[in-house]
Amino acid sequence: MAQTRRFELAMSPHVGANQTTRKIMFDVVIALLPALAAATWFFGPRALLIVFLSAATAVVAEFLCLKFMKRPVSFALDGSAIVTGMLLAYNLPSGVPIWLPVIGTAFAIVVGKQAFGGLGHNIVNPALLGRAFLMASFPILMTAGWAAPEAWNSSEDISWGTSGIAMEEMSTIPMADAISGATPLNVLKQTFDLDASAANARNEGNTTEAQSLEERADGIRSALSCNSTYMNLLIGRSGGCLGETSVILLLVGAIYLVMRGVLELRLPVSYLGTVAVLAWVFGGSGWFNGDPLFHVLAGGVILGGIFMVSDMVTTPVTPKGRIIFGIGAGLLTMVIRRWGGYPEGCSYSILLMNLVTPLIDKLTLPRVFGEVKKNG
Amino acid sequence: MADMLKIGLVLMLVALIAAVALGFVNSRTAPMIAIQKELAKQNAMTEVAAGLSPGDSLAFDSLSVTSLENPYASCDNTLNIVRVSVPPDTSRIGYVFIAFGKGYSSTVQTMVAVEIEGVISNTMILYQQETPGLGANIVNPAKLISKFNGLIASQCLLSKDGGGIDAMTGCTITSRTVTNSIRTGLEAMSEAGLFDSGDTEGGMQ
Amino acid sequence: MSLIKDFTKGIYRENPVFRLVLGMCPFLAVTTSVENALGMGAAATFVLICSNFLVSLFRNIIPSKVRIPCYIVIIATFVTLVDMVMNAYLPDLHRSLGIFIPLIVVNCIILGRAEGFANRHPVLNSIADAVGMGIGFTLAMVILASFRELLGNGTLLNINVLGSAYQNQPLLIAILAPGAFILLSFILGFFNILEKRKGGRQ
Numbered sequence: 106m107a108q109t110r111r112f113e114l115a116m117s118p119h120v121g122a123n124q125t126t127r128k129i130m131f132d133v134v135i136a137l138l139p140a141l142a143a144a145t146w147f148f149g150p151r152a153l154l155i156v157f158l159s160a161a162t163a164v165v166a167e168f169l170c171l172k173f174m175k176r177p178v179s180f181a182l183d184g185s186a187i188v189t190g191m192l193l194a195y196n197l198p199s200g201v202p203i204w205l206p207v208i209g210t211a212f213a214i215v216v217g218k219q220a221f222g223g224l225g226h227n228i229v230n231p232a233l234l235g236r237a238f239l240m241a242s243f244p245i246l247m248t249a250g251w252a253a254p255e256a257w258n259s260s261e262d263i264s265w266g267t268s269g270i271a272m273e274e275m276s277t278i279p280m281a282d283a284i285s286g287a288t289p290l291n292v293l294k295q296t297f298d299l300d301a302s303a304a305n306a307r308n309e310g311n312t313t314e315a316q317s318l319e320e321r322a323d324g325i326r327s328a329l330s331c332n333s334t335y336m337n338l339l340i341g342r343s344g345g346c347l348g349e350t351s352v353i354l355l356l357v358g359a360i361y362l363v364m365r366g367v368l369e370l371r372l373p374v375s376y377l378g379t380v381a382v383l384a385w386v387f388g389g390s391g392w393f394n395g396d397p398l399f400h401v402l403a404g405g406v407i408l409g410g411i412f413m414v415s416d417m418v419t420t421p422v423t424p425k426g427r428i429i430f431g432i433g434a435g436l437l438t439m440v441i442r443r444w445g446g447y448p449e450g451c452s453y454s455i456l457l458m459n460l461v462t463p464l465i466d467k468l469t470l471p472r473v474f475g476e477v478k479k480n481g
Numbered sequence: 482m483a484d485m486l487k488i489g490l491v492l493m494l495v496a497l498i499a500a501v502a503l504g505f506v507n508s509r510t511a512p513m514i515a516i517q518k519e520l521a522k523q524n525a526m527t528e529v530a531a532g533l534s535p536g537d538s539l540a541f542d543s544l545s546v547t548s549l550e551n552p553y554a555s556c557d558n559t560l561n562i563v564r565v566s567v568p569p570d571t572s573r574i575g576y577v578f579i580a581f582g583k584g585y586s587s588t589v590q591t592m593v594a595v596e597i598e599g600v601i602s603n604t605m606i607l608y609q610q611e612t613p614g615l616g617a618n619i620v621n622p623a624k625l626i627s628k629f630n631g632l633i634a635s636q637c638l639l640s641k642d643g644g645g646i647d648a649m650t651g652c653t654i655t656s657r658t659v660t661n662s663i664r665t666g667l668e669a670m671s672e673a674g675l676f677d678s679g680d681t682e683g684g685m686q
Numbered sequence: 687m688s689l690i691k692d693f694t695k696g697i698y699r700e701n702p703v704f705r706l707v708l709g710m711c712p713f714l715a716v717t718t719s720v721e722n723a724l725g726m727g728a729a730a731t732f733v734l735i736c737s738n739f740l741v742s743l744f745r746n747i748i749p750s751k752v753r754i755p756c757y758i759v760i761i762a763t764f765v766t767l768v769d770m771v772m773n774a775y776l777p778d779l780h781r782s783l784g785i786f787i788p789l790i791v792v793n794c795i796i797l798g799r800a801e802g803f804a805n806r807h808p809v810l811n812s813i814a815d816a817v818g819m820g821i822g823f824t825l826a827m828v829i830l831a832s833f834r835e836l837l838g839n840g841t842l843l844n845i846n847v848l849g850s851a852y853q854n855q856p857l858l859i860a861i862l863a864p865g866a867f868i869l870l871s872f873i874l875g876f877f878n879i880l881e882k883r884k885g886g887r888q
Contacts, residue, residue, distance in 0.1 A: 208857075216868060220871075238859060241858060241859040241862055241864060241865075242856075242857050242858045242859040242860075243855060243858065244615055244651045244858070245615075245650050245651045246855070248651055249650050249651060295641065298641065298642075298653075302642055302643075318643070446585070446654070484749075487749065488749045488751055488752050491747065491748060491749060491752065491756070492752055492755060492756065495748075495756050495759050495760070496759055499759050499760070499762075499763040502763060502767070503763060503766055503767065506767050506770055506771070507770060509774075510770040510771060510773065510774035511770075513774035513775070514770070514773050514774045514777075517773070517774065517777045518777075521777065612862075613718070613838070613839075613858065613861050613862065615858075
């Protein structure tokens with residue numbers, strides 16, 4: 106089964122491009138670095154350790170898999186494993202035990218990538234599969250214990266907590282204790298629960314209780330939609346996964362990728378656009394009164410939109426297909442956020458759309474030049 | 482034609498033998514199954530109600546209450562209340578009922594023993610098919626249901642809903658359904674006048 | 687000699703799960719613990735022996751045009767018997783196997799052996815085949831269930847093996863549905879490698 110060196114054969118015409126897998130992947134790594142700086146600033150050196158462990162595990166797992174399958178081990182250094190490892194780490198809470206990124210990344214590489222034949226053959230994004238694996242295996246570790254930003258180097262009480270809501274706004278919310286330790290999207294989810302309880306109370310004829318519940322939900326919602334909260338979310342001063350919080354630094358990475366010609370804007374723009382529009386349609390308490398800005402800034406949609414929706418292997422290749430993919434993923438994200446069991450639906454929406462990518466490609470395949478449309 | 486007849490006869494014969502065999506075994510096992518079910522229920526009731534009168538053997542009589550609302554209609558079940566007494570004395574010392582609530586992936590059944598004043602004495606999960614490792618941990622009393630002991634109906638509320646009970650980490654839905662099913666059951670009993678510190682055994686036969 | 691061969695082939699060479707990939711529904715669904723796997727294996731083996739015995743006994747009487755309905759009636763009868771007896775005498779096991787007992791009726795291993803073996807072989811061979819296949823099925827389920835119970839719950843046959851520290855934070859996915867599929871793929875891959883190595887030597 107020794108790998109023999111073969112000549113690459115392909116039909117003409119050929120276009121020479123200066124891009125190689127390695128170059129693209131290292132551009133992605135560079136684009137991920139600003140967000141890593143933010144993670145280290147807000148969540149402490151531990152964030153750095155988790156990202157490093159994850160990336161290192163990815164390379165080692167890739168190396169072992171290639172060795173086992175008797176394929177050239179140099180593939181392990183093409184950068185794609187490092188990207189997978191870093192992205193998985195960016196999807197973890199900062200407080201996870203250090204073995205968690207190790208087994209998550211090992212699973213992502215071994216089952217999500219190499220079992221399907223390595224880079225270019227995996228059907229779903231390996232980093233997201235690793236996250237789904239960890240969510241199913243260690244739900245409590247993955248969804249509890251969000252660290253407050255900057256808590257690691259501050260001895261005093263962390264005024265902004267994990268919710269991203271500024272302290273002066275916190276004091277206006279009745280029973281603010283209930284939302285301590287929750288991420289911005291968790292807090293939003295709680296307002297939906299409060300709405301449901303209020304509706305129940307109203308049905309039972311308990312108007313005063315219903316009113317106090319509604320007041321609480323509205324108070325939290327207005328605190329989430331104020332400028333100081335937007336600012337916290339923009340710079341990353343809120344609880345959440347390591348790499349998802351600092352929107353501004355993720356966007357710096359995105360600009361770099363666009364300049365390098367690696368990031369094609371159709372996917373992220375259609376994805377984030379759909380999220381924003383649907384956030385306005387049903388992301389709030391009723392219809393057509395949601396807060397698109399909050400929904401785009403909170404949670405992982407910026408990280409997902411830049412680095413995962415645009416994954417080259419697992420998303421459609423046709424321009425039309427890419428827009429369909431972005432819209433589908435945005436729709437699923439918002440449906441999960443509003444009605445699902447989890448506060449955030451970014452990763453599952455992308456995984457689900459990954460699975461239908463071949464179908465989208467098939468449906469949107471352009472006609473060959475000169476081909477006559479059937480029944481046209 | 483003769484072929485058809487033969488085929489039909491063989492099929493009939495096979496079905497007949499099967500029916501006889503099944504009927505025979507059913508007649509043998511049906512009473513046993515009923516006994517097992519009753520035994521399981523008795524054991525559960527004895528266990529859950531033990532705290533009402535420690536050390537005594539208890540008697541259980543099902544109670545039919547006319548003015549009882551059914552809080553479990555949405556789970557296609559009814560609120561059945563069992564009256565507990567210590568023989569030979571026939572006066573009640575408490576009640577046992579099963580609370581039904583739609584959880585994350587199943588209808589969770591919780592058996593509740595309650596004192597005549599409406600204070601919860603003990604609870605026990607009878608049936609659940611929640612997510613293993615998460616909601617399924619509800620069977621472990623220390624995780625949630627032991628916190629109900631000593632509470633009255635209005636105190637059975639999760640802290641997320643404005644009450645004082647902390648939900649199990651990562652499984653709010655299961656915690657909430659159990660808490661609410663117990664509360665609605667107790668409220669229905671209280672409205673039917675079953676809880677009374679006086680000596681009237683309101684509403685019962 | 688052929689009796690022994692009919693018996694042993696079900697255990698490895700024609701293992702119903704790993705080599706024929708039959709009976710996947712109960713195989714994936716009830717392997718959350720070794721205890722369940724053993725109970726399901728025993729029940730399926732019992733039904734398999736009874737149905738193979740009867741199908742083989744009446745193989746010259748049952749007209750081939752209606753053989754499938756006859757097999758289904760025979761299998762369904764035995765499954766219902768097992769269901770009732772288990773409910774009466776082993777209520778705990780019955781509760782944990784739940785819906786999967788009635789589903790033995792549509793377990794393709796049983797209909798597959800009736801159709802593929804028992805209806806053209808003598809009674810003794812058919813029984814040997816049923817015992818072998820039953821043991822093969824049970825063995826396969828126990829293998830998967832051991833991995834799932836050990837990884838997902840830290841126990842084997844309800845005995846704590848990996849310690850309470852592990853039990854607080856087990857690899858939960860192993861006892862959830864996706865874990866069954868992932869582990870099955872690993873096991874099938876392992877057997878394929880084994881088979882390939884063997885093929886290479888010959």
